[in-house]
Amino acid sequence: MNIGLEHYLAVSMLLFCLGLLGVIARRNLLIIYMSLELMLNAANLALVACSRFTHNLDGQVFVFFIITVAAAEVAVGLALIVALYRKRQTAHVEDLTLLKL
Amino acid sequence: MQDALFYLFAFLTLVFGFLVVANPFSRNPVTSAMFLVLAIISLAGLFVLLHAFFLAAVQVLVYAGAVIVLFLFVIMLLDLKAEEQRKLKAAGVAGGVLAAGALLAIFLASLWAASRDPAAAGGADAPVLEGGTRALAKLLFTQYLLPFELVSVLLLVGMVGVVLLSKKDLK
Numbered sequence: 307m308n309i310g311l312e313h314y315l316a317v318s319m320l321l322f323c324l325g326l327l328g329v330i331a332r333r334n335l336l337i338i339y340m341s342l343e344l345m346l347n348a349a350n351l352a353l354v355a356c357s358r359f360t361h362n363l364d365g366q367v368f369v370f371f372i373i374t375v376a377a378a379e380v381a382v383g384l385a386l387i388v389a390l391y392r393k394r395q396t397a398h399v400e401d402l403t404l405l406k407l
Numbered sequence: 408m409q410d411a412l413f414y415l416f417a418f419l420t421l422v423f424g425f426l427v428v429a430n431p432f433s434r435n436p437v438t439s440a441m442f443l444v445l446a447i448i449s450l451a452g453l454f455v456l457l458h459a460f461f462l463a464a465v466q467v468l469v470y471a472g473a474v475i476v477l478f479l480f481v482i483m484l485l486d487l488k489a490e491e492q493r494k495l496k497a498a499g500v501a502g503g504v505l506a507a508g509a510l511l512a513i514f515l516a517s518l519w520a521a522s523r524d525p526a527a528a529g530g531a532d533a534p535v536l537e538g539g540t541r542a543l544a545k546l547l548f549t550q551y552l553l554p555f556e557l558v559s560v561l562l563l564v565g566m567v568g569v570v571l572l573s574k575k576d577l578k
Contacts, residue, residue: 309413312522314457317417319514321424323507328428331495331503336436336482337428340443343474344424347450350466357538358457366459366538367551373462373469374558378565380474384481385572391485 314355322348335387335397339380346376413456419449436487440478444471459538 321344328341350369357365391397423446427439447470454463547555 309410312518313413313417314453315518316515317420317453319511319518320421323511323514324421324424324428326510327503327507329503330506331500332428333495333499334434334436334487336478336485336487337439340427340436340439340478343443343470344427344446347447347470350462351450351453354454354457354459354462354538358459363538363542363546366462366543367546369459369462370465370543370547371551371554371558373465375561377469377474378562380477381569382565382572384477385569388481388484389572397485397487 311355311359315352318348318352318355321345321351333399335390335399338399339383339387343376343380346372409456413453416449416452416456420446420453423449436482437479440475440482443478444475447471447475457538461538461540461543 325341325343325345325348328344329338332338332341350372353365353369353372357363357369387397390402394401396402423442426442427446430438430442432438447466451463451466454460454466
């Protein structure tokens with residue numbers, strides 16, 4: 307059986323759902339962040355697969371931009387986590403109840 | 408051959424992705440970061456199978472090279488020994504499984520409906536589009552020149568933001 311667009315999209319969807327599971331179920335900020343990266347990578351895979359099977363390079367350029375933005379996002383996010391840890395001595399979402407009434 | 412490689416890389420990506428999210432043996436963030444490296448490298452293998460050679464290289468360089476190192480630095484800075492003993496909340500895990508399962512059901516149903524549509528079939532036998540450096544660069548520096556420049560500004564803004572955030576007395 308030939309490998310088609312559907313196969314790649316199925317892998318991408320499974321990876322995205324794994325990332326979502328991590329974001330919701332895990333309580334460590336760093337692991338939540340890694341799961342976010344997993345979700346971004348799943349989107350990248352879907353874009354590259356669509357670009358390959360529709361014969362259009364635009365998808366790959368888009369993935370290039372996504373990777374750049376993700377790198378900037380990781381830098382800022384990790385700086386935020388470090389700043390938070392300095393203030394509250396925790397990287398655990400259950401301890402961050404400042405906005406809770 | 409290509410089919411076997413696809414199944415191999417897809418399987419590795421999903422297994423390593425699962426071990427990032429829910430490792431049954433270790434709750435240490437360092438283990439998760441290491442499995443994230445492996446998942447990203449297997450994903451780069453899938454990119455090669457899709458003829459996106461430049462993106463595969465960038466994926467390994469930027470993610471496995473830069474992003475994971477940043478993660479490891481932060482894990483080292485934070486010293487999260489006490490976090491490992493924490494229990495996972497059953498409600499959180501159940502909610503996560505429910506949400507991810509529902510999303511997966513929607514995805515697979517839409518994929519199944521789309522694959523039964525005869526108009527969408529085909530495409531794989533047409534000439535292969537090579538995502539090498541030359542083709543991508545041509546597109547990047549002509550049609551996508553403005554977004555390319557804006558991304559450089561974004562990186563600068565990100566850098567300034569990180570420097571500001573990591574100052575000692577954050578107001």
